[in-house]
Amino acid sequence: MRKKGSQKEYDLVVIGGGPSGMMMAGRAAELGARVLLLEKNKDLGKKLRITGGGRCNITNAEFNVREFLNNFPESKNFLFSPFSKFSSKDTFDFFEKKGLPLVVESRKRAFPESQKAEHVFKLLERYVRSNGGEIKTDSQVVKMSKESGKIKSIETKKGEKYFAKNFAIATGGASAQWTGSTGDGFKWLEKLGHKIKEANPNLVPLTTNEKWIHKLSGLTLSFMKISFIQDEKVKFKKTGKILFTHFGVSGPLIINSAFEAKKLLKKGKVFASIDIFPDTEESDLDKRVLKLFENNKNKSLKNILPEMLLKNLAKEILNLPDINMAEKQANSVTKEERKKLVKKMKDLRFEITGTLGLDKAIITDGGIILEEVDFKNMTSKKYPNLYLLGDVLNVNRPSGGFSLQLCWTTGHVAGSDVGEKIKEE
Ligand SMILES: Cc1cc2nc3c(=O)[nH]c(=O)nc-3n(C[C@H](O)[C@H](O)[C@H](O)COP(=O)(O)OP(=O)(O)OC[C@H]3O[C@@H](n4cnc5c(N)ncnc54)[C@H](O)[C@@H]3O)c2cc1C
Known part of the structure; x- marks a missing residue:
C-alpha cells in the first residue's frame, strides 16, 4: 500500500494553477497521487475568476460529443478521444455533485447558478486540498x-528544486498576460524540442481606421448580419450582435470572427459589410423608406431617419x-439618392485593419502542435511523463464555454492517467 507523502518525490508536479491545472491536480490527488501544484501568482485561478465577466461560462451544454466538437474545426479529430472520456455532460455532473448547480442560457452556454466565477475557483481549490494535494503559490x-x-525536475525563481515522476504544463496561453x-x-516546450505555433491573439475584437465607427463607440446593434469581403467576394458571414468601440467592433459575433478574419488579412485587404x-x-x-419620405416631405433626413434606425447610427x-x-x-431626394441610401443600409462597409493585441484577447491562437501530443492521456509524444493541458494546446475554438471545457477535459483525463500509472506501481 502506497503512503501519501512518505517520500520527497512527488507523483505529479503541476505547473500553473488555472482551471486545467487545478482539475488535473485534484483528480490525480483524488486517485491517491502525491501532488504538488505550483502557481506563480499569489492566488490560484486569476483568469478563471474573470471569465464570463465574473459569471464564468463554465461549459457548453451540447451533450452530443460529436456536435460539441464541431466547434473545434481544426482539432476535432484529435480531441475526440479525451472528450469521449470527459465531456460537457461529465462537467455538469462533476460540478453539480460537488454542490455547484449549473444553469443553461442562450446558445447552450452554462453558468454556475450562483453566477459567480469565484465559486468555481473555490470548489476547485477545495478539490485539490481536500484530496491531499499540496499547493504552493x-x-x-x-x-x-x-x-x-x-x-x-523543475526549479522555481526562489531556487527550490522539485523532482517528480510526472509533470504537467498548465501555464495557459499568452492572452490577458496580467493574469499570469x-x-x-x-x-x-520549444527548448525541449517541441514545435510551437507562435502565440497570436484569438477571440479578440477587430480594429478599423474608419472614424464614423469610432464615433459610434458604445452602440450595440442586435440581429445584424456581417459579411467579410475580400476581392469583392463574400468569404464568410455571421448574424448576431455588434458592439461599436473607439477602435473598431467587438461583441461575441465579432470576436468569433477574428480567427477567420486574420487568415484573410494575411492574404490582402478585408472589408466588413x-x-x-x-x-x-x-x-x-x-418601399419603407419611400413611405417614410412621403409622410415627412418637408423634413430633413437627419430628423426622420431615426424613425427607422438608432439616432446616432442614422x-x-x-x-x-x-x-x-x-x-x-x-421631398428633394432623388430616386437614385434614395436607392443609394437603402443600399448603404444593407451594405454598410468598412475596412478591417487588424485585431487588438494579446492583452485584450480571450484566448491565444497558437501553442503546441497537436501532432506532438498523445491525446489518449494528454502527454507529450516526446516525453511520456510530461502532460500538456488547456490553453497550452494549439486549439482554435469559439466563445461559449468551449475554452473552459477544454481545460476540464484535458485536466481530468490527464489526472486520471496519473492515477492509473500509480495503481500499476
Ligand atoms: C477576459 C476573459 C474571459 C474569459 N471568459 C471565458 C468564459 O466565460 N468561458 C470560457 O470557456 N473561457 C473563457 N475564457 C478563456 C479561459 O479563461 C481560458 O481558456 C482558461 O483560463 C485557460 O485555462 P488554463 O488552465 O489553460 O490556463 P490559465 O487560466 O491561463 O492559467 C495558467 C496559470 O499558470 C500560471 N503560470 C504561468 N506561468 C507560470 C510559471 N512559470 N510558474 C508557475 N505558474 C505559472 C499563471 O499564473 C496562471 O495562473 C476567458 C478568458 C479571458 C481572458
Whole structure:
C-alpha cells in the first residue's frame, strides 16, 4: 500500500494553477497521487475568476460529443478521444455533485447558478486540498530539466528544486498576460524540442481606421448580419450582435470572427459589410423608406431617419461622404439618392485593419502542435511523463464555454492517467 507523502518525490508536479491545472491536480490527488501544484501568482485561478465577466461560462451544454466538437474545426479529430472520456455532460455532473448547480442560457452556454466565477475557483481549490494535494503559490517555475527522454525536475525563481515522476504544463496561453499567462510553457516546450505555433491573439475584437465607427463607440446593434469581403467576394458571414468601440467592433459575433478574419488579412485587404436590415429585402426596405419620405416631405433626413434606425447610427450614415444627405429634405431626394441610401443600409462597409493585441484577447491562437501530443492521456509524444493541458494546446475554438471545457477535459483525463500509472506501481 502506497503512503501519501512518505517520500520527497512527488507523483505529479503541476505547473500553473488555472482551471486545467487545478482539475488535473485534484483528480490525480483524488486517485491517491502525491501532488504538488505550483502557481506563480499569489492566488490560484486569476483568469478563471474573470471569465464570463465574473459569471464564468463554465461549459457548453451540447451533450452530443460529436456536435460539441464541431466547434473545434481544426482539432476535432484529435480531441475526440479525451472528450469521449470527459465531456460537457461529465462537467455538469462533476460540478453539480460537488454542490455547484449549473444553469443553461442562450446558445447552450452554462453558468454556475450562483453566477459567480469565484465559486468555481473555490470548489476547485477545495478539490485539490481536500484530496491531499499540496499547493504552493508565489512559486514561479523558471527551469525544466530532462534526462533520458523524461522530465526530471523543475526549479522555481526562489531556487527550490522539485523532482517528480510526472509533470504537467498548465501555464495557459499568452492572452490577458496580467493574469499570469505569459506563455512560459511555450518557451520550455520549444527548448525541449517541441514545435510551437507562435502565440497570436484569438477571440479578440477587430480594429478599423474608419472614424464614423469610432464615433459610434458604445452602440450595440442586435440581429445584424456581417459579411467579410475580400476581392469583392463574400468569404464568410455571421448574424448576431455588434458592439461599436473607439477602435473598431467587438461583441461575441465579432470576436468569433477574428480567427477567420486574420487568415484573410494575411492574404490582402478585408472589408466588413453590415446589413442593418437582414430580414428585409432591399426592394421592401426601399418601399419603407419611400413611405417614410412621403409622410415627412418637408423634413430633413437627419430628423426622420431615426424613425427607422438608432439616432446616432442614422446620423453617421447620412454624413458618410458618399451619402451626405443629413440636411436634405425628404421631398428633394432623388430616386437614385434614395436607392443609394437603402443600399448603404444593407451594405454598410468598412475596412478591417487588424485585431487588438494579446492583452485584450480571450484566448491565444497558437501553442503546441497537436501532432506532438498523445491525446489518449494528454502527454507529450516526446516525453511520456510530461502532460500538456488547456490553453497550452494549439486549439482554435469559439466563445461559449468551449475554452473552459477544454481545460476540464484535458485536466481530468490527464489526472486520471496519473492515477492509473500509480495503481500499476
Ligand atoms: C477576459 C476573459 C474571459 C474569459 N471568459 C471565458 C468564459 O466565460 N468561458 C470560457 O470557456 N473561457 C473563457 N475564457 C478563456 C479561459 O479563461 C481560458 O481558456 C482558461 O483560463 C485557460 O485555462 P488554463 O488552465 O489553460 O490556463 P490559465 O487560466 O491561463 O492559467 C495558467 C496559470 O499558470 C500560471 N503560470 C504561468 N506561468 C507560470 C510559471 N512559470 N510558474 C508557475 N505558474 C505559472 C499563471 O499564473 C496562471 O495562473 C476567458 C478568458 C479571458 C481572458
